[in-house]
Amino acid sequence: MPRDYARPEGHQLKIAVIRLPAKDRSRRIGSLVTNPGGPGASGVSFLRTSSQAFGEALRDRFDLVGFDPRGVGRSDPVRCLDFRQAEQRLLTDPPTTRAQINAEVMFWQAFAAACEARSGADLPYVGTVNAARDMDVLRAALDDQRLTYIGFSYGTYLGAFYADQFPRNVRALVLDGASDPKLTGEQFLLGHAEGFETALRAFAAYCVKTTGCPLGAGNVDRAVGKVSGLQEQAARRPLKNRADGHTPVDDDAVTQGVYTALYNRNNWPALRQALIQAIDDGDGTGLYKFGYEQETIAPYGALQAINCIDKPFPADLAAVRNLADRAEKAAPHFGSFVVWPWLSCAYWPVKPTRRPRAVTATGAPPILVVGTTRDPATPYKWAQSVADQLSSGVLLTYDGDGHTAYLSNPEKCIRGPVEQYLIDTQPPARGITCKQTPLDPASKGSPS
Structure with a gap:
């Protein structure tokens, strides 16, 4: 990728990418690009360790793709x-x-x-605007006409920036644990x-x-x-x-x-x-x-x-x-x-x-924003704000605890709508709330 997109022939940055092929090749839809957050978390390591956290329907129908954004991990790290x-x-x-x-x-x-x-030399160019441009180059390299993406925490910030810059290149975006660009x-x-x-x-x-x-x-x-x-x-x-x-x-x-x-x-x-x-x-x-x-x-x-x-x-x-x-x-x-x-x-x-500003992604198809009501790191009001900013934003509420909803919870009322949307691009109805299953007060554990 060009370090500076204003000088595309200049110094190039290496971007590390990993791909887990779809299990059902006859029904493959395309690639599902992921970002675990941070900023600074390695998408390559994330996919290596956490691919089984994605539902079987997604692993069957999509190549799961992780990448280290510029400045991170194996991608010319800061x-x-x-x-x-x-x-x-x-x-x-x-x-x-x-x-x-x-x-x-x-x-x-x-x-x-x-x-x-x-x-x-790299510090002026590692921001999210450029990382989103890299992601569009990655989309093209994967031979996907439009991007299918799921981002968590900071990954929602990256996804929102992508949709704002390339609204007509969006197929389906899930923003889980939204970080508010405003x-x-x-x-x-x-x-x-x-x-x-x-x-x-x-x-x-x-x-x-x-x-x-x-x-x-x-x-x-x-x-x-x-x-x-x-x-x-x-x-x-x-x-x-x-x-x-x-x-x-x-x-x-x-x-x-x-x-x-x-x-x-x-x-x-x-x-x-x-x-x-x-x-x-x-x-x-x-x-x-x-x-x-x-x-x-x-x-x-x-x-x-x-x-x-x-x-x-x-x-x-x-x-x-x-x-x-x-x-x-x-x-x-x-x-x-x-x-x-x-x-x-x-x-x-x-x-x-x-400067902080709203992202609208005008012209993009429906974008699914998932917000957890007692999320410690990305408060629920941020998800509400992002869904309101996006011209096609749809908010799915998880009335529950913990940071992000899809990966860490088995609730069918979260996993089902998220996976169905990524597969057929049809978002759930507006205003849906999924309530978490109460935690057993008798359960015990020990720090890993």
């Missing part, structure tokens, strides 16, 4: 600090003292300088933090109905307060860690563990067990496993490179501190934790290339 350098910083608490804030500034200045030194970076971070606060309350409501809930019984406010107490306790005296003897499970590790577990409702029984260990025994091993054994730090350069160019984030230290304070009031358990890493954009060597 390179910044090495893994250990990034890991050491990302495992620390949000700063509070002057010395900590100074250290935060120095780290992100060094991070941005390293990105510029190692990947500076949002500024500040609005994005506040919504993200508030979404996790909503998810924490939903988890607490589940937990207090179970026998032996470590957060108490019956009262959600008191239960959420116990999580605050655990964070404060771990700040004073870190919890034990049997998985990694040298990494303390402090308040940041507790927050990271809860935050990561809330992405998927299937984690709730295991999160409950991890909190029992932490509160009753002072053992943070379960929370550590959620937070850091499942956390992917390696693509952090791509995450920053794409986001910092896609939309304006707070432009200096004072703006970040102000936003962190506001986020902490709106989302006491996650506000500062979510906001402070975005100080990186204040020192980013490339300025944002676009």
